[in-house]
Amino acid sequence: MLSKQIRLKYGELPSWAANKIEHADTEQLENWAERILTAESLEALLE
Structure with missing residues (x-):
């Protein structure tokens, strides 16, 4: 859920953040x- 919220607010999730x-x-x-x-x-x- 957090990853989805991040994509909605900031755009694509970078690999460092996903990790x-x-x-x-x-x-x-x-x-x-x-x-x-x-x-x-x-x-x-x-x-």
Whole structure:
């Protein structure tokens, strides 16, 4: 779901971001799912 949200907001998901999401734990994924509402960029979201 997070990957889909990222594509809708920022465009195509780069491989580095897909890799980071794939290896994230549940807590980190939940954090990113909340932060996507306010993050200005993909880099800022996944920092």
